[in-house]
Amino acid sequence: MSSLTETYATLIELIELQVENRISRQQFHQLEHFIRDDAAARRVYREYMDLHGVLHWDTARTGDQPLTPPVFTQPARRISTHKMVAAVITVAAVVVVAGLVTVFNQPADPAGNQLAEDDRQPVEAGVDGGAPVSNVGSPSGPVTPNEAVAVSTPSLDRPHNSIPGVTVEDFGPSVDPSPVILSHDTAGDLNSVVALINTRIRQAWVDNEVSPSDMADDSEWLRRVFLDVVGHIPTAEQVNDFLADKSDDKRSRVLDELLDDEDYVRNWSTVWTNLLIGRSNPRGVDRPSLQRYLRDAFAHNRSWNEVVGEFIAASGRPEENGAANFLLAHVNDQAVPATAITARLFLGLQIQCTQCHDHPYNDWKQNHFWAFNSFFQQVDVKGTALVDEPVYDATYYETRQGILQATYPGWENVSLGSELKGEDVNLRSELASLLTSGEKPQLARAFVNRMWKHFTGAAFTPTVDDMGPHVAVSHPQLLDGLSRDFVRSGYDVKRLIRGICRSDLYNLTSQATEDNRELDDPSIGLDPLFSRAYVKSMTVEQLFDSLLIATQASDVFGSDWDAAEKQRQDWLQQFVMAFNTDENDEADLFNGTISQALMMMNSELVRRAVAGRGAFLDKASRRGRNTGESDQIEEISLAALSRRPSREELTAVRRLIAENVSSRPTGVDAVTARRASMQDLFWAYLNSNEFILIH
Numbered sequence: 001m002s003s004l005t006e007t008y009a010t011l012i013e014l015i016e017l018q019v020e021n022r023i024s025r026q027q028f029h030q031l032e033h034f035i036r037d038d039a040a041a042r043r044v045y046r047e048y049m050d051l052h053g054v055l056h057w058d059t060a061r062t063g064d065q066p067l068t069p070p071v072f073t074q075p076a077r078r079i080s081t082h083k084m085v086a087a088v089i090t091v092a093a094v095v096v097v098a099g100l101v102t103v104f105n106q107p108a109d110p111a112g113n114q115l116a117e118d119d120r121q122p123v124e125a126g127v128d129g130g131a132p133v134s135n136v137g138s139p140s141g142p143v144t145p146n147e148a149v150a151v152s153t154p155s156l157d158r159p160h161n162s163i164p165g166v167t168v169e170d171f172g173p174s175v176d177p178s179p180v181i182l183s184h185d186t187a188g189d190l191n192s193v194v195a196l197i198n199t200r201i202r203q204a205w206v207d208n209e210v211s212p213s214d215m216a217d218d219s220e221w222l223r224r225v226f227l228d229v230v231g232h233i234p235t236a237e238q239v240n241d242f243l244a245d246k247s248d249d250k251r252s253r254v255l256d257e258l259l260d261d262e263d264y265v266r267n268w269s270t271v272w273t274n275l276l277i278g279r280s281n282p283r284g285v286d287r288p289s290l291q292r293y294l295r296d297a298f299a300h301n302r303s304w305n306e307v308v309g310e311f312i313a314a315s316g317r318p319e320e321n322g323a324a325n326f327l328l329a330h331v332n333d334q335a336v337p338a339t340a341i342t343a344r345l346f347l348g349l350q351i352q353c354t355q356c357h358d359h360p361y362n363d364w365k366q367n368h369f370w371a372f373n374s375f376f377q378q379v380d381v382k383g384t385a386l387v388d389e390p391v392y393d394a395t396y397y398e399t400r401q402g403i404l405q406a407t408y409p410g411w412e413n414v415s416l417g418s419e420l421k422g423e424d425v426n427l428r429s430e431l432a433s434l435l436t437s438g439e440k441p442q443l444a445r446a447f448v449n450r451m452w453k454h455f456t457g458a459a460f461t462p463t464v465d466d467m468g469p470h471v472a473v474s475h476p477q478l479l480d481g482l483s484r485d486f487v488r489s490g491y492d493v494k495r496l497i498r499g500i501c502r503s504d505l506y507n508l509t510s511q512a513t514e515d516n517r518e519l520d521d522p523s524i525g526l527d528p529l530f531s532r533a534y535v536k537s538m539t540v541e542q543l544f545d546s547l548l549i550a551t552q553a554s555d556v557f558g559s560d561w562d563a564a565e566k567q568r569q570d571w572l573q574q575f576v577m578a579f580n581t582d583e584n585d586e587a588d589l590f591n592g593t594i595s596q597a598l599m600m601m602n603s604e605l606v607r608r609a610v611a612g613r614g615a616f617l618d619k620a621s622r623r624g625r626n627t628g629e630s631d632q633i634e635e636i637s638l639a640a641l642s643r644r645p646s647r648e649e650l651t652a653v654r655r656l657i658a659e660n661v662s663s664r665p666t667g668v669d670a671v672t673a674r675r676a677s678m679q680d681l682f683w684a685y686l687n688s689n690e691f692i693l694i695h
Contacts, residue, residue, distance in 0.1 A: 011044065012044075015031065015045060039527070190495065190499060190502070196481045196482070198503055198504045201504070201529075204529050205531055208529055212505075212531040213516060213531060213533075214511070215509065216509040217509070219243065220643075220695065222254065224533065224695065225251075225254065227538065227542055227546070228501075229259065229267070230258050230267050231541065231545055232263065232267075232542060232548070233546045239643070251507070259494050262299075265298045269294035270291075273294060275345055276311070276326045276345070279573075284328055284384055285318060286318040286319045286325055289318055289320075290323075290326070293322025303490050305436035306436070308436060310432075312327075312346075312428050312431055314326065315387055318384060318385075335377065339351070339369065346443055347446050348446030348449055348466065349467060349468055351372065366400075367405065370405075370407045371410035371411070372409075372410070372411060374407060375427045377392060377395050379428060388428065392409070394408055395408070395409075409430070409431070444487045444491070445480075445483045446467060447496075449461060451496055451497065452479075457533065457694075458522045460475055505533075509533060510534070510695040511532065519531075542694075543692060544572070550616065550639045550686065550691075551686075606683070606687075610682055610686070616682075620639075629657065634650070636678065636682050637685065640682060641685055641690055641691060661677065
């Protein structure tokens with residue numbers, strides 16, 4: 001039997017032992033070693049545990065028999081039972097045929113990565129909790145924890161096309177780059193956060209033998225950072241100014257300017273309004289009041305833990321206390337929606353299924369859901385105000401066996417027991433304190449994971465709001481390090497954004513290489529390696545605001561905030577469908593369907609923005625009397641796509657315009673035909689994938 005076959009057989013045997021709950025501690029660590037060091041083994045493990053979980057779930061398990069949680073697996077996808085054996089054999093065959101034998105015998109990660117989070121011990125010397133070691137490529141050697149270390153972070157503003165410190169020759173099984181040293185002043189030294197991100201991501205590239213894409217050019221980067229930070233594309237003038245700027249620090253300066261821009265406040269207020277109450281305006285909720293609250297929070301960069309605490313503990317009338325609108329939208333149905341969305345949004349935990357039964361893959365039991373729900377049993381709606389009853393009692397729920405159980409408020413290892421029954425205790429204030437305190441609360445991990453997905457296109461977990469113990473984390477030490485720094489910085493949102501956007505990976509192009517196209521594709525279930533910028537779709541709000549920027553249609557639709565917001569609300573209602581469920585669900589229909597494409601092509605907004613008097617094209621046409629045709633085409637491209645047209649593109653467009661003018665209908669003069677051609681070009685740009693995607 002070959003070495004590969006023996007190793008693979010051992011892996012399957014260990015997985016079966018874990019599934020049957022017969023695995024010893026030594027065997028568990030052997031299994032952990034396989035999965036940690038080998039991407040192929042991880043895929044086999046996940047597929048096996050995924051399918052096993054589906055089969056186990058399909059048996060409609062009852063009773064109290066414990067199920068050992070698959071520590072490293074992704075959530076199960078429902079597939080037919082008879083495919084399990086065939087799928088596992090297929091995955092095994094792929095592993096063998098591909099010859100993915102390289103990492104079974106590799107040494108352990110020098111950074112000490114462990115997949116089981118509880119086994120990791122934080123070390124105060126570094127932001128990521130790892131032991132201090134030497135800089136990448138540094139000749140100085142190891143540094144002791146007590147030494148003052150200056151982190152040298154490569155500038156992202158250099159005009160080059162490769163990631164500093166990483167070459168093609170680096171990607172071999174013998175490479176062992178040391179993580180960068182992080183300074184002690186982790187809350188004040190942003191460079192240490194950037195260095196943490198760069199080092200952990202580079203290590204993943206090395207471990208998985210994938211090379212990164214080139215750096216994004218200025219046009220691509222500028223458009224991306226505008227959409228991510230302020231929620232719309234840059235103007236043509238802003239693109240021109242940025243391309244003309246030859247300074248080394250222009251990307252850092254633009255990022256700082258965007259974080260101080262009023263559109264940063266507006267964008268993130270919109271993002272979190274939609275997350276907190278949806279787009280469908282629940283009854284009794286004062287949406288403008290919630291938006292005002294969020295605008296104040298983001299304008300003053302308030303600590304995220306304080307903001308979340310106020311959402312959880314808020315009371316009063318919705319128009320007077322904007323934070324109260326969150327729970328007002330979700331306290332129906334015994335506060336079940338409030339329980340589920342609080343855990344999902346702020347903690348990244350999907351606990352709603354445990355309302356009725358124990359979780360099939362982790363230690364969450366039915367009583368855990370109702371203990372968490374108990375914190376909301378005191379709250380009530382009087383008229384339109386959110387109030388709390390002065391005392392609380394036990395919360396009762398029924399098991400699947402029909403047994404009535406009682407529980408009291410509790411979270412993790414803290415329980416407000418029956419001894420407080422009848423006492424004047426504000427349960428939601430207690431919950432806010434529990435969730436927002438401590439050295440490494442789940443609140444910080446969930447927010448970091450969500451922000452990471454927003455800016456990179458992929459979270460550290462397969463689903464951004466499902467971070468339970470049954471879910472694999474692609475870069476556990478990076479997530480831990482960023483979460484710890486977020487807490488130590490006082491939950492500084494802008495600092496976290498700066499760290500991500502200044503990192504090497506954020507500055508990569510979205511153009512895949514032959515090497516990373518197949519090895520790094522989260523859309524097909526692979527762990528994200530962040531070796532390129534992942535393409536994202538605009539949200540409906542980003543599209544609306546970008547159309548206004550590109551077409552300069554503010555004069556057409558109204559330039560003040562309230563008028564633009566009304567237009568945006570009317571626009572997005574075409575894409576929202578609300579469902580009457582116990583989780584207050586709604587669907588976003590802005591997902592690339594044919595109906596969406598037809599709406600874009602024929603909508604009144606696009607028509608008036610393209611052809612309306614006072615909009616961009618009308619102004620450009622008037623200016624065009626003193627400029628050449630090529631200049632007009634370039635101006636249109638800058639406005640819509642944030643880039644200048646290539647020489648080939650310019651030649652092709654001019655040829656098409658000439659053909660349209662020469663074949664114009666009788667009675668139409670050349671000037672009118674040329675203007676119509678420019679409108680067609682602008683319309684085509686605005687309806688292209690290049691416009692609607694963030695890349």
